[in-house]
Amino acid sequence: MLRESMQSEGKQVDVRGVTQGFDEDVGIPHADALIEFAEAVVLRDAARTQSARETLRSALGDAALVDAAAVVAAFHGFVRIADAIGIPYTTAARGNDAPELRQQAGINDFYRVRGER
Amino acid sequence: MSAPSFAGSRIPVRSDLAEAHERAWAAIAAPGTWLTGERRIAVAAEIRHAPACAHCARIKAALSPNAVTGAHEDLGTLGAAEVELIHRVVSDPGRLSEKWSQSILARGLSEGEYVEVVGLVATVMMLDTCLRALGLPERALPAPTAGEPTRYRPAGARKKAAWLPLVEPEDALEADGPLYPNPKAGYIYRGLSLVPQSLRDYWALANCHYMPGEYVYQFDKSIRAIRRPQVEIVAARVSAMHQCAY
Numbered sequence: 159m160l161r162e163s164m165q166s167e168g169k170q171v172d173v174r175g176v177t178q179g180f181d182e183d184v185g186i187p188h189a190d191a192l193i194e195f196a197e198a199v200v201l202r203d204a205a206r207t208q209s210a211r212e213t214l215r216s217a218l219g220d221a222a223l224v225d226a227a228a229v230v231a232a233f234h235g236f237v238r239i240a241d242a243i244g245i246p247y248t249t250a251a252r253g254n255d256a257p258e259l260r261q262q263a264g265i266n267d268f269y270r271v272r273g274e275r
Numbered sequence: 276m277s278a279p280s281f282a283g284s285r286i287p288v289r290s291d292l293a294e295a296h297e298r299a300w301a302a303i304a305a306p307g308t309w310l311t312g313e314r315r316i317a318v319a320a321e322i323r324h325a326p327a328c329a330h331c332a333r334i335k336a337a338l339s340p341n342a343v344t345g346a347h348e349d350l351g352t353l354g355a356a357e358v359e360l361i362h363r364v365v366s367d368p369g370r371l372s373e374k375w376s377q378s379i380l381a382r383g384l385s386e387g388e389y390v391e392v393v394g395l396v397a398t399v400m401m402l403d404t405c406l407r408a409l410g411l412p413e414r415a416l417p418a419p420t421a422g423e424p425t426r427y428r429p430a431g432a433r434k435k436a437a438w439l440p441l442v443e444p445e446d447a448l449e450a451d452g453p454l455y456p457n458p459k460a461g462y463i464y465r466g467l468s469l470v471p472q473s474l475r476d477y478w479a480l481a482n483c484h485y486m487p488g489e490y491v492y493q494f495d496k497s498i499r500a501i502r503r504p505q506v507e508i509v510a511a512r513v514s515a516m517h518q519c520a521y
Binding site: 166197199228230235246250271273 | 286287288289292326340360364365368369370371372373376390393394396397398400401402404405407408409410436437438439441461462463465466467477480481483484485491494495499500501502503504505506507508509510511512513514515516517518519520521
């Protein structure tokens with residue numbers, strides 16, 4: 159989804175960043191602030207979340223902060239349905255799963271993929 | 276009913292999101308398909324309790340999650356299988372396995388109960404995470420609504436692609452009620468289909484957090500206040516941190 163959304167803007171993204179960290183110039187406005195916010199929330203780090211929230215709000219405004227929070231929250235749900243029901247990851251992206259993309263992004267090192275290889 | 280989710284927020288919250296939270300909490304408190312309202316609220320309480328469980332922390336830290344022995348620190352209102360399901364899905368969802376899911380069922384939880392509990396975990400975590408991300412206090416759990424579960428199991432549900440039975444779009448019946456926005460709905464959409472009401476409740480909320488299905492593959496469009504690549508970089512990082520391969 160990330161790669162395709164970047165392609166829609168005529169850009170490329172190094173998907174290794176998903177697991178290994180993105181370059182400074184990933185080509186997405188305020189990517190650093192968004193990632194810092196997402197990571198702080200996932201880690202349940204209240205102080206880091208507060209700081210990240212203020213940074214994001216200053217950079218993008220109230221409505222963007224709400225939508226970023228909503229997306230972070232949404233994926234706390236999606237991942238749990240996928241992983242607890244055992245949905246085959248090869249069916250992601252409407253069945254257009256790209257094994258080479260999984261390899262490149264480091265997803266093949268995830269527990270579930272390793273266990274099924 | 277407890278105070279609204281975004282009451283007291285100094286940040287304006289779009290009305291569809293606020294309304295979706297209200298509907299979701301009302302649905303959580305109501306009798307479900309296999310669980311009473313009282314049991315569903317007990318599940319919600321256990322979901323909130325799980326992050327403080329020392330046994331979960333040991334599992335999370337272990338190289339081999341299934342090698343850790345011990346017992347969960349739970350609230351004492353649910354059975355052991357339900358507690359294991361809730362705690363593991365909350366705390367370490369990326370390291371579950373089909374063998375583990377079958378062990379939960381072997382301990383006496385039905386497939387329908389399993390799926391309904393997973394739907395509640397996903398829903399409550401979405402609701403609570405949204406408030407926590409915005410710096411808002413956790414909402415008090417609502418009082419359960421009296422009534423009996425419907426005990427409806429879709430006749431077309433089959434175990435094939437996933438660890439639990441799903442209703443493939445071509446097997447959906449009118450009696451199931453509305454399930455899919457279109458026949459090509461992705462597998463993530465089908466995940467809760469063994470319990471159609473859980474599926475509908477979950478997606479009514481998820482669509483307001485992420486985006487409705489008709490926009491998901493329109494990559495050049497964003498209906499949110501952040502651009503689509505901004506949405507997706509957040510989504511990708513959150514998924515990766517959970518070790519979700521989907």
